[in-house]
Amino acid sequence: ERVSMPDFDIDFCVDRRGEVIDYVASKYGRDRVAQIITFDTLLARSAVRDAGRAMGISYGVCDATAKLISPELNMTIAKALEKEEKLKRLYSTEPEVRRLLDMASKLEGMPRNTSVHAAGVVLASGPVSDSVPLRISHDVVTTQYPMSVLESLGMLKIDFLGLRNLTIIENCLKRIGSNRPDMNSIPTDDAEVFRMMSEGSTSAVFQFESRGMRALIMKLKPSSIEDLTAAIALYRPGPMESIPVYLHNKNHPEEIRYDCPELEDILSVTYGCIVYQEQVMEIFRKLAGYTYGGADLVRRAMAKKKHDVMENERRRFIYGSDGSDGTPCRGAVASGVPEKVAETIFERMSAFASYAFNKSHAAAYAYLAYQTAYLKCHYFKEYMASVMSACLNGAGGKFMEYMNECRASGVSIIKPSVNESGVDFTAVPDGIRFGLSAVKNIGRAVVNDIISERENYGNYRSLRDFAVRTKKYGISRRMTESLIYAGAFDDLGLNRRQMLENLDTIVTVNSSVIEGQLDLFGGSGTENDIYVPDAPEYPYTELLAMEKEVTGIFMSGHPLEEYDYLVKLSRIPDTAEITEDPFGKYTDQSEVSVFGTVVAEKSHTTKKGDRMSFVTIEDTTGKIECVVFPDVWKNYGAKLKKESTVRITGKISEKDKGKNIIASAVFTADEFKNAALRRKLCISTTSKELKEAMSLLPPSEAGNIKVCFYLSDLRKIIAPQGELSVDLTREYYTELTAVFPPDKIAFI
Structure with missing residues (x-):
């Protein structure tokens, strides 16, 4: 009954995906394995620019017109003309713009260039060239047919996906070293891990980083990987509507009601809600007698909203089939399900199936999510160092969030240092050390040279020593300046103002040193050989601005x-x-x-x-x-x-x-x-706990802020006798939040 080849999606470490493709080619034969071509099509904006270039229309007109088209997904020229008034007006009043958009509309959606599919690999029982034409692109053999055509020909396609989270896990384990856990045998019921997730601390946890997912997981209070699996499947358009019911049923299992008793075995694991594709298939099988293949065909039809097929299957599901079409089934009514109930069940499945997630996929992602949460919970510094290093290597713009997560957890992000930093972020006893490759204008090859020189010949004694020893690697003045801006020389004796104002003098390397002729005392020169006048350090805000310029973040603190x-x-x-x-x-x-x-x-x-x-x-x-x-x-x-x-x-x-x-x-x-400092500080408590709350208030000199208490049970605000006031500072706020939860304290 299967109408197509199975769908294989396998995730691998990003750094080693190429090895997997090489292995498959060597195992099955290089002539039987090929990667898959894709055709990049002209989107609305690029169609306008390309058409204008070919038509000889000025760049200014083309660019201005293209910018009036929103870059959002699935935007077309026709949609843009409906939504953007200025574009519509230009189309009506400017003949040149009208000609441009009319021509671009004809080009829109057409192939512009070819590339290699990010994941797809095709396997054949014989030489691939016997079935489809091939081409070579940058030494990679690819098919000339895209994926959709290959599938229609019945060829086996496998997606070898590069998943950066797997790379993060591997790099984290390397950072942990000899005490690394065996990720295949870690406990899957770790209470600390689930407590961390339930509290919403899911930044850098695979699949659970978004605020929406964080909100869901805090309500769900997961206690098993099964709960995580359900969360991943539910947090999608369509199933998301079931989240309130799912949460209610989880907390009140005694209130769960099933449309018929047969559904309990199928839906009890998800508290009476249809969550997975497999559950849809099992309902067809158990209630109506479908085969596995038949149930899968109906699921596919529902997912693609094939209404004619669904209407036919509605009758078969409810009343059964005599087998004249080759696939007999008894139907739900014959299984004892009332007709109206069977109709209701079919409607629920039909509405859900187009958005449903398969459980096997959700479970695999849930287990991977748990592994990342486990490492974050028990090996925080090593894990976050790996996560932040991945950010530098193309994992997105969440770096600031991860920095804040570290600081909130009491882990310092330590400035880069030419004597202490590695290529990427490293876990050290005092926190996480910033990697040298994260500094702008410093390439990884140069960083490797800096570290190799340090490991072979000892730490750099000064900025001049650094300049002399790294001159042979082609380290430029600009690179050195960037390292100064980042604070990488802060522990070598001079402040940043002294280094920058005297940089040309300090780093000037005379020919005798370049040729390797050391001075009489055996050194390569320090700032002591050169007069560097005293100078006050730059203001704190300027130092922060320097760090932001070359690292993208504020290192020593934050202006806010x-x-x-x-x-x-x-x-x-x-x-x-x-x-x-x-x-x-x-x-x-x-x-x-x-x-x-x-x-x-x-x-x-x-x-x-x-x-x-x-x-x-x-x-x-x-x-x-x-x-x-x-x-x-x-x-x-x-x-x-x-x-x-x-x-x-x-x-x-x-x-x-x-x-x-x-x-x-x-x-x-x-x-x-x-x-703000003219307002009152209000602490939320209850009438029973008021006395204790007042006693817990950290001691303070009478100060600038009056204190009052909100009694939540009585819904009223009271001020203590004698008008209590405190000297509210950042330090006092820290003491206050050590006693009272932050959400219980506010200005009024």
Whole structure:
């Protein structure tokens, strides 16, 4: 009954995927194995640019027209003309733009160039060339037919996928060393691992990183890999609607009701909900007598929404078939299921099947997720060092989130050092040491040379010693300057101002040293050989800016850290919470406030000649764009200089490109701080626990902030007799949160 070859998807470590393909070729014969061609098609924007180039239309017109087309997925020129008013107006009024878009529409979707499929490999029983034409691209043999054609010819295709998380696990185990755990025999019921996940600490945990998944896992409170499997399958369009029912049934199993008794054996593991494709197939088999192959065919038809096939199968499922079509089945009614109930079950399956996930896939990912959570829980530094190293090698832009995760866990990110750092991030007793390859303008080959020189001939004694010894590797002034900016020489005696202001003198290497003629004392020269005048170090904020310039992050601290406790007490959300919005809290037109640094500001003049601005605000979790219209700009524009720290209040604007904020007011950091410190500090407790809460309050000199208590059981705020006040500082806030959960403390 199978109508196509099985679908094999196998994940491998990214670094060793090539070895797997070589192994398959050597085992089955190189003439029987080929990779698969893909055709990259012209998307809307590229079609406009290519058409314009061929038609001789100026670059400016082509580029301006292309930029009016949203880069979102599945966008077409026709859709863009419907959605973008300016594009529609140009199409109507500018003949050249009309000709351009008409021609581009004809090209849109056509193949532009070929490439090799990222994962697909085809296997044949004989030489592949006997069945399909081949080509050679960059020494790789590929088919000339794409995947869809190969499948229709009945050829066996296997996807050898490179999964970076497997590489992270392998690199983590190398960092752990001799005490590395056997990942195939770790306990699968580790209470600490599930507690960590239930608390929402799932950053860098495979499949569970998004805020939405984090919110689900905190409600789910998993206690087994089976729970993780269900979460992965449920957190998808369609099944996501079943999440509230699933959670309720998990917590109240006595309330689970099955449409018929036969469903209990199939759905009890998922608390009465249909979650997996395999459950759909089992319902067809057990209730209506379908064969495995027949059940799979129906599942496929449901997934592809083949309505004619589904209508025929509805009758077969409910009433059965006499076998005249070659596949007899008894039907649900003949199995004792009431007709109305059978109809209800079929409708549920039909609505669900187009989004269903297969359990085998979900289980494999759940086990891998558990392994990453296990390593994070028990080998935190080694695991996070591996994760952050993977970020540098192309795993995405979540680096800042991982840095924050480390700091929140009490693990310091230590500046790079020419004497201590490795190529990538390394776990050290004091924290995680920044890798030299993460510094801009420093390639991995150069870093390997720096480390090799250090390992062979000892630590670098000074900046000049470094310059002399690494000159032979072609290390330029720019590279050295980047290392100074990153703080990689901070422990060699001079401050950064001294090094940068005297860099040319310090790193000048005379010919005798280049030729290897050491001085009479056997050294290659230190700053002591050169007069370097004393100079005060750069201000703290400048040092941070240097680090950000060459590493992409603030290393020694963060410009916002002096305000972080005030932001938390003011209940100002971070930018990632707004943009990801797992709970649907920040919807269109809802009021919101952000606090961060202006990292980009683009002014614009309206048709009326008024000035407005598009401002990008960055905090420790990410960025968000704020739109400042002319009426607001008049009052607050002067505060929106690049690198300034501000609080912006306004409303969410939610469009196709995501969320941004329409600003209504802007406050400088000092204005925000002064206003915050005029408010009251309120601690949430109950009337029974009030006395204990007051006794737990950390001691403080009478200070600038009055303290009150919110009694949640009585829904009222009270102030202690004698008007209690504290000196609220960042340090005091740390003491306070050691006693009271952060969500129980706020300004009012």
